[in-house]
Structures are given as structure tokens and as C-alpha cells.
Amino acid sequence: MGVSLSDKLVVAISSRALFDFEEENRVFETGDLAAYEALQRARLNVPAQPGVAFALIRKLLALNDAAHHVEVVILSRSDPISGLRAFSSCREHGLDIQRGVFTRGSAPWRYLLPLNASLFLSANPDDVRGALDAGFPAARVFPRVDANSETIAGRNAGEIRIAFDGDAVLFSDEAEQIFQRDGLGAFVSHERDNRELPLAQGPLKPLLEALHRLQKLADANAQMRIRTALVTARSAPAHERAIRTLMAWNIEIDEAMFLGGLDKGPFLREFEPDFFFDDQIRHCESARSVTATGHVASGVANAKTPANGPAAQVTIAS
Incomplete structure (x- = not known):
């Protein structure tokens, strides 16, 4: 029998919503893709810090037991090599995320259908609008007011x-x-x-x-x-x-x-x-x-x- 995600809560999330890649994104938004990829390669062994949606994802994954009810997939405009850093950051933070799609600048939301996604979280407003227009549940993750500010997300451990x-x-x-x-x-x-x-x-x-x-x-x-x-x-x-x-x-x-x-x-x-x-x-x-x-x-x-x-x-x- 083939592998299926049809019986799971599937959350697709961009790497920038999951981790703090704001500095890298500023380079990406200059349009210099080579400079962005070079920066990510230089930091492949540097674990990224938690992003805005990190606390939610960590808790959702904690719902999993032998039945594995929740699947989280990284769905990102980053290039595949930059994806190595996202996966290594997941490993460093103890997030059991095994699947990812990296599109190197192309709109990633078109992969929501085969993923059977119940939610797409992204910091890219165009990707979110594209997903919503196509009928997929999606939201643009708002950055923190201040990079050093603390919010209540992640409280109530149980x-x-x-x-x-x-x-x-x-x-x-x-x-x-x-x-x-x-x-x-x-x-x-x-x-x-x-x-x-x-x-x-x-x-x-x-x-x-x-x-x-x-x-x-x-x-x-x-x-x-x-x-x-x-x-x-x-x-x-x-x-x-x-x-x-x-x-x-x-x-x-x-x-x-x-x-x-x-x-x-x-x-x-x-x-x-x-x-x-x-x-x-x-x-x-x-x-x-x-x-x-x-x-x-x-x-x-x-x-x-x-x-x-x-x-x-x-x-x-x-």
C-alpha cells in the first residue's frame, strides 16, 4: 500500500515562517539570487533561530504518537541546497519534519493539492493570495513587531x-x-x-x-x-x-x-x-x-x- 497523507492534519509552512530567516530574506528580495544562495550555503552548519510560527508547529508535532496524526511539510521558495539548512535546523531543534518542497523562486502553493494540506503558512503575501484564490486554507505570517520582542505564543506547554x-x-x-x-x-x-x-x-x-x-x-x-x-x-x-x-x-x-x-x-x-x-x-x-x-x-x-x-x-x- 502506498504512503498517504489523507488521514492527517497536514500543515505546509515556508522556511521563513518556521525559522528566523529575515536577514537572508532581505538579500533574497534584492533580486540577487546568487548572493542569497551563497549566504545560505555559508550558513549551512548554522542552525536558524525559531521563527514566528515555530511554537505552533512544535506543539502540533507533539500531538503525534504511534498513529502520527500531524504532518508538517516545509514548502518554500528557497533553492534545494538552502533547504539543507532548513532541515538541519529542524533536526537541531528536535522537530520531526521529514518532507519538503523547494521551488527556487517559483510559486510553491501549487503543491498544496498533492499534499492534501489543511493549512499553508507563509511570510510571502503573493503565495498566500495564490493559495487562497485556488481554494486552499492559507495565512500570511506576520513578523514580530520587534525581532527581540517576546509574545505569549508557546505558553501552556500541555x-x-x-x-x-x-x-x-x-x-x-x-x-x-x-x-x-x-x-x-x-x-x-x-x-x-x-x-x-x-x-x-x-x-x-x-x-x-x-x-x-x-x-x-x-x-x-x-x-x-x-x-x-x-x-x-x-x-x-x-x-x-x-x-x-x-x-x-x-x-x-x-x-x-x-x-x-x-x-x-x-x-x-x-x-x-x-x-x-x-x-x-x-x-x-x-x-x-x-x-x-x-x-x-x-x-x-x-x-x-x-x-x-x-x-x-x-x-x-x-
């Missing part, structure tokens, strides 16, 4: 904590479209009238679904468990449709925060997630000083927003 925004992340952005077009009153009325109609799925619903399956398996694992949270700008009465949608999906979450537009950062500081996903740049900016954060460039809030730029619209539903 528990994986992941927080999600709602609209355009777990759910479709249909409600946000109504708000943008018709205003707050129409949004509230629409959500109240449709409270029993489940929202369509958003780009990261497959990830939440996979985590929910793992959560049930991990309940018996005393070493590592999973805890999830919905952190949304929705408030009553719009909260009801979000909860009923999760019920229709037969997915349970552990915490739900309906903040009515309050800054999400202080609430994330209390929840202490290893990672937070949001579709709005302003929420990501607030969150990334607290924990590892991924921007899901999906929905109407990102329709006219450069991947690196400020959000062009004020939003209410997320």
Missing part, C-alpha cells in the same frame, strides 16, 4: 491554543458584504432574520474541522490537548448565527468572544493562543504584538487592499 476570527476566516464574508453595501442596520437585520441559516464556510473552516477531529483524539492524550476560540467583532443579536453555524457543522469550540468592535489584542492576551487568524490588517496589527498572527487575505475587506498595505475599509462583522 495545550495547543488557536484563535480564529469569524467572517471571511471561518465563515464566508456574505454578512460583511451587506454591511459594506447597506450599513450596520441592514447587517444586524439580515443576521437576525437569518440566524437559523448556516453561513457558508470560509477559507479556514477545513482547518477548524481537522482540529476538531484531532481534539477528540487528543482528549485522551495527557501530554498535549487542543483548545480553540472564536474572537469576533460580532455582538448580539448577530452572535446567534455564528454559533448556530458551528452547531450545523457539528464543530465545538471552547471559547467565543463577541466583542462588538473592541480591540482584540487584550482579549487574546488573556486567552494566550499559540496562533491567531484574522482577515483584517488592523486586527492583525493589534494581535501580532501579543501572539503569532496570520493574515487571511480573503473577502471584501481585502478585495482592494494591497497585501502589505493598510485596510481600505472599516468592517464590523469580523
Whole structure:
């Protein structure tokens, strides 16, 4: 029987999201590929320091037992020789990562389909947009506010904590479209009238679904468990449709925060997630000083927003 990843939670991650390759990336972005490759070759025996998503990946891998529930694959624009450093850094840090795809500058997201990936994390906004447009769950990893700053990611050694925004992340952005077009009153009325109609799925619903399956398996694992949270700008009465949608999906979450537009950062500081996903740049900016954060460039809030730029619209539903 051939090897298959169909029964696993597969996380594809770029080497720059997993390790701190920011200095090397600055050379890469000059367009001098030869200089970048020379720098990586010179550092082949120098283990890279942990990157923004390192704590999340280490905890996910800790879920594995004899059944091997989680597979992490390095999916990178780096050249194959530079990939040696990524793998040696994994070995140095005790990460059991055995698979990798290195494309030497080509868009790597096209390999998400054969990998059966439930999530793609990358620091490259174009790769993330390409993956999302192709229907794959993906998020752009935000760098730390300060390279030397400490965040809460990686706390709670026996528990994986992941927080999600709602609209355009777990759910479709249909409600946000109504708000943008018709205003707050129409949004509230629409959500109240449709409270029993489940929202369509958003780009990261497959990830939440996979985590929910793992959560049930991990309940018996005393070493590592999973805890999830919905952190949304929705408030009553719009909260009801979000909860009923999760019920229709037969997915349970552990915490739900309906903040009515309050800054999400202080609430994330209390929840202490290893990672937070949001579709709005302003929420990501607030969150990334607290924990590892991924921007899901999906929905109407990102329709006219450069991947690196400020959000062009004020939003209410997320």
C-alpha cells in the first residue's frame, strides 16, 4: 500500500515562517539570487533561530504518537541546497519534519493539492493570495513587531491554543458584504432574520474541522490537548448565527468572544493562543504584538487592499 497523507492534519509552512530567516530574506528580495544562495550555503552548519510560527508547529508535532496524526511539510521558495539548512535546523531543534518542497523562486502553493494540506503558512503575501484564490486554507505570517520582542505564543506547554476570527476566516464574508453595501442596520437585520441559516464556510473552516477531529483524539492524550476560540467583532443579536453555524457543522469550540468592535489584542492576551487568524490588517496589527498572527487575505475587506498595505475599509462583522 502506498504512503498517504489523507488521514492527517497536514500543515505546509515556508522556511521563513518556521525559522528566523529575515536577514537572508532581505538579500533574497534584492533580486540577487546568487548572493542569497551563497549566504545560505555559508550558513549551512548554522542552525536558524525559531521563527514566528515555530511554537505552533512544535506543539502540533507533539500531538503525534504511534498513529502520527500531524504532518508538517516545509514548502518554500528557497533553492534545494538552502533547504539543507532548513532541515538541519529542524533536526537541531528536535522537530520531526521529514518532507519538503523547494521551488527556487517559483510559486510553491501549487503543491498544496498533492499534499492534501489543511493549512499553508507563509511570510510571502503573493503565495498566500495564490493559495487562497485556488481554494486552499492559507495565512500570511506576520513578523514580530520587534525581532527581540517576546509574545505569549508557546505558553501552556500541555495545550495547543488557536484563535480564529469569524467572517471571511471561518465563515464566508456574505454578512460583511451587506454591511459594506447597506450599513450596520441592514447587517444586524439580515443576521437576525437569518440566524437559523448556516453561513457558508470560509477559507479556514477545513482547518477548524481537522482540529476538531484531532481534539477528540487528543482528549485522551495527557501530554498535549487542543483548545480553540472564536474572537469576533460580532455582538448580539448577530452572535446567534455564528454559533448556530458551528452547531450545523457539528464543530465545538471552547471559547467565543463577541466583542462588538473592541480591540482584540487584550482579549487574546488573556486567552494566550499559540496562533491567531484574522482577515483584517488592523486586527492583525493589534494581535501580532501579543501572539503569532496570520493574515487571511480573503473577502471584501481585502478585495482592494494591497497585501502589505493598510485596510481600505472599516468592517464590523469580523
